[in-house]
Structures are given as C-alpha cells and as structure tokens.
Amino acid sequence: MLGVRTRPVLILGVVFVALAAIAAYAGWAFYTASKIGFGWTGLASALPYLLAGVATVGCVIAVFVRLAVFSERRGYDDRAGMDREK
Numbered sequence: 001m002l003g004v005r006t007r008p009v010l011i012l013g014v015v016f017v018a019l020a021a022i023a024a025y026a027g028w029a030f031y032t033a034s035k036i037g038f039g040w041t042g043l044a045s046a047l048p049y050l051l052a053g054v055a056t057v058g059c060v061i062a063v064f065v066r067l068a069v070f071s072e073r074r075g076y077d078d079r080a081g082m083d084r085e086k
Helices: 006-033 038-073
Strands: none
Touching: none
C-alpha cells in the first residue's frame, strides 16, 4: 500500500508522462502534416477554421457546465425521481 506522501508524487509523475506523450504526438503530427499535401501553406489556410471550431466547442461545453452548476445550486436536480411511488 502506498503511503500518503507518495500518492501526490505518483499522480504528478503520471500527469507529466501523459503530457509528455501528448506533446510528442502533437509534434510528430505537425511534422508529418507539413510533409503531405500543401504542407504548411495548407495548414495556414485551414487554421482559422480549426481554431474557430475549437473555440465553438469550448464555448458550448462552458455553457453546458454553467447550466449544470446553476441547476445544482438552485436545487432543480433534487426533485428528480421524487414523485414515484416506492
């Protein structure tokens, strides 16, 4: 069993390795994409649309999270399933 002090170090290590793997994959993907099709020129023309898509998805997720927090704070979720007979 792990001690209390080793858990944060272990979690931090796992997060670091995961971020390093994601960064390595992103670097490889950009390097490989620069060699196919129109290269960086094609990426430059598509980048505004990709960023707009990411921003749109981020905004939609933020709105849904805000609605969930609002619903939880007002207690609207507490009544769900209470009208059924047991």
